[in-house]
Every structure is written in C-alpha cells, then in structure tokens.
Amino acid sequence: MSELLEQLDINQYFPAALDWASNILLAIVILLIGLWFAGKVNKMIVAGSKNSKHLDDTLFRFLGSVARYIIIAFVIIAVLNRFGVQTASIVALLGAAGLAVGLALQGAMSNLAAGVMLLVFRPYKVNDFIEAAGRFGKVTEIDLFTTILQTFDNQQIIVPNSQIWGDQIINHSHFDVRGVDMHFGIAYDESIDAARAVIDGVLAAHPHVLKTPAPFVEVETLNNSSVDFLVRPFCQGEHYFDLLYSVPEQIKKALDEQGIEIPYPHRKVILVNETNKEI
Incomplete structure (x- = not known):
C-alpha cells in the first residue's frame, strides 16, 4: 500500500x-x-x-x-x-x-392569453355585476385562466377567460348611476296625462329614484291593445335591482287605485246572422 x-x-x-x-x-x-x-x-x-x-x-x-x-x-x-x-x-x-x-395545452394557452388581456384592459373588476359568455353574476375572482361569478341564487360559475374575451361583455357596474328601463301599457280609452301623473308620483315617492337626472316617462309604442310607456328612472348602481323589482308593483297598484285600466291582449269576434235567401 x-x-x-x-x-x-x-x-x-x-x-x-x-x-x-x-x-x-x-x-x-x-x-x-x-x-x-x-x-x-x-x-x-x-x-x-x-x-x-x-x-x-x-x-x-x-x-x-x-x-x-x-x-x-x-x-x-x-x-x-x-x-x-x-x-x-x-x-x-x-x-x-x-x-x-x-x-x-392550446386551450389553456388561449385562456391564459385572454386572461392577460382581461387583466391589462380590465373591462370589469371584482364585485362588478357582468353579463358575459351567456352568464350573469357578480365577479368574485379573476385569475389568468378563469373568471368566477356568483349568481343571485348563490351558485358559483367558473367561466374560461377565452369565452369571455371572445364575446360581448356587459358591465352593469361600470357607471355609478344607472337607468332602469320598464314598460307599462294602458288602454286606449284612458288618459295619457293621467297615467303619466300616476307614474311620476310613484317615482317621486321612491327613496332610491334620483331627482337628477330626472326620470324619463314617455309614450313609446301604440300597440294593438295598449298605449305603451317607456319608464326610465335613474338610481345609484347598488339600487338597480331594488328599482327593477319594486317599481312595477307600485305602479300597478297606483294605476288600479286611480281606475286606469292596464289592458291585456284580446280579440273581438263579430257574429253575423245570415238568413236563408229564397232562390
């Protein structure tokens, strides 16, 4: 060694x-x-x-x-x-x-690319109410691959970002003030001015309807059985659904109290009694 x-x-x-x-x-x-x-x-x-x-x-x-x-x-x-x-x-x-x-991973990469575009351009943010990819809900989370929505009935919807970016996006929370479109019809025999006054009174008494901009109440269409009003009150964005689901009931009750008819589609049938003629 x-x-x-x-x-x-x-x-x-x-x-x-x-x-x-x-x-x-x-x-x-x-x-x-x-x-x-x-x-x-x-x-x-x-x-x-x-x-x-x-x-x-x-x-x-x-x-x-x-x-x-x-x-x-x-x-x-x-x-x-x-x-x-x-x-x-x-x-x-x-x-x-x-x-x-x-x-x-082509599909995942398309979601990633769409997620980057959504995060850069920010068409919506967390807590916004959006309508996209055929879905409507409150945005609870945005990541690089998916957007998570919460519906009114507390369902969680996970939408791939590629479906959102490649389609129309409606952001209901983008502006602080929202207009709420509603339609009401009255019979042809009723007074348009009286019906407008009733609707204006209901809107003026509602706590969430803004004075400025003023509510829009005008005749929009002359239908077969009714004169249709377009009613558009304005409110803060967080009160949008309060108006949407409370004002129609209040206007219906107010019109009933004033005896103003809200028509429904009907058809008039005329019977002609023909007598036999001698030949």
Missing part, C-alpha cells in the same frame, strides 16, 4: 482537481447570485403594481414569476456551461419541449 502511494503522483491530478474545484465554486457563486437576482426582479415587478391603479395585481405577479423563471433558466444553463455541458442542445430540446407542451 505504501509503495502504491509512493508511485502515485499527486501533482499529476492537482491541476484537474483545482480546475474542478474552481468550476464548482464559480457555479455555486453564479447560482446564488442568479437566484438572488431572480427574486429581486420578481419583487420589483410585483411592487410595480402599487404604482399602477389601472392594472391588476394578478398580472404583475404573473409577469414577476415569468421573469423569475426565465432568469433561473439562464442561470442553470450558465452553471451547466461551467462544467463543459453543451447547452446548445439543451436549449434546442427545451424549445422543442415548449412547442410540444404549447400544442398540447
């Missing part, structure tokens, strides 16, 4: 060992600095959300994560390069794998 140690020339392996040790040390330094820098960039991007009131925090968190993982990927490639690994083939392999994953 001693003879074997004497024959072993340590100086022969010292340069290689020193080279490997320096590479390992440098790789550790690159890795630590890269991870620190990736985390720093992520925090800087997330902190940028505080300076922008028009963009959602979720978008900044997503962009921060993307930037962090991209930096970490380059750091890992740099570390492998220190050990003589051919990184060009690895980059090509990662590109091919990314393309394959993108094709396999």
Whole structure:
C-alpha cells in the first residue's frame, strides 16, 4: 500500500482537481447570485403594481414569476456551461419541449392569453355585476385562466377567460348611476296625462329614484291593445335591482287605485246572422 502511494503522483491530478474545484465554486457563486437576482426582479415587478391603479395585481405577479423563471433558466444553463455541458442542445430540446407542451395545452394557452388581456384592459373588476359568455353574476375572482361569478341564487360559475374575451361583455357596474328601463301599457280609452301623473308620483315617492337626472316617462309604442310607456328612472348602481323589482308593483297598484285600466291582449269576434235567401 505504501509503495502504491509512493508511485502515485499527486501533482499529476492537482491541476484537474483545482480546475474542478474552481468550476464548482464559480457555479455555486453564479447560482446564488442568479437566484438572488431572480427574486429581486420578481419583487420589483410585483411592487410595480402599487404604482399602477389601472392594472391588476394578478398580472404583475404573473409577469414577476415569468421573469423569475426565465432568469433561473439562464442561470442553470450558465452553471451547466461551467462544467463543459453543451447547452446548445439543451436549449434546442427545451424549445422543442415548449412547442410540444404549447400544442398540447392550446386551450389553456388561449385562456391564459385572454386572461392577460382581461387583466391589462380590465373591462370589469371584482364585485362588478357582468353579463358575459351567456352568464350573469357578480365577479368574485379573476385569475389568468378563469373568471368566477356568483349568481343571485348563490351558485358559483367558473367561466374560461377565452369565452369571455371572445364575446360581448356587459358591465352593469361600470357607471355609478344607472337607468332602469320598464314598460307599462294602458288602454286606449284612458288618459295619457293621467297615467303619466300616476307614474311620476310613484317615482317621486321612491327613496332610491334620483331627482337628477330626472326620470324619463314617455309614450313609446301604440300597440294593438295598449298605449305603451317607456319608464326610465335613474338610481345609484347598488339600487338597480331594488328599482327593477319594486317599481312595477307600485305602479300597478297606483294605476288600479286611480281606475286606469292596464289592458291585456284580446280579440273581438263579430257574429253575423245570415238568413236563408229564397232562390
């Protein structure tokens, strides 16, 4: 054993060992600095959300994560390069794998792209009442892939963002003041001015109807059996459904009290009694 140690020339392996040790040390330094820098960039991007009131925090968190993982990927490639690994083939392999994953997750990617557009342009926000993708409800959560709605009967609806972005979006909460359209018909024999006065009285007494802008009460259509009014009171957005479901009942009762007829479709049948004629 001693003879074997004497024959072993340590100086022969010292340069290689020193080279490997320096590479390992440098790789550790690159890795630590890269991870620190990736985390720093992520925090800087997330902190940028505080300076922008028009963009959602979720978008900044997503962009921060993307930037962090991209930096970490380059750091890992740099570390492998220190050990003589051919990184060009690895980059090509990662590109091919990314393309394959993108094709396999095409639907998810379309939802992701739509989610980014929704978070950038913000056609709605949390707590807004919207109508989109054939659904209506209160927005409880917006993420990169889906929008979650809560209906009036406390159902949770999860809608893919691609369905929302590719269709019409109606935001019922965008403006603070809302108009509530309603239609009422009276018989042709009734006085239009008297009916308008009754409707105006109901709206004036309602606590949620705004004085400015003034309610709109005008004849809209002359139907077959009725003279139809378009009634549009204005209210704060949070009282929209209070007016929508309370005013029709109040107007119906007020018209009944004044003896103003609300007609329903009817048909007049005329019977003709024909006598036999002598030939």
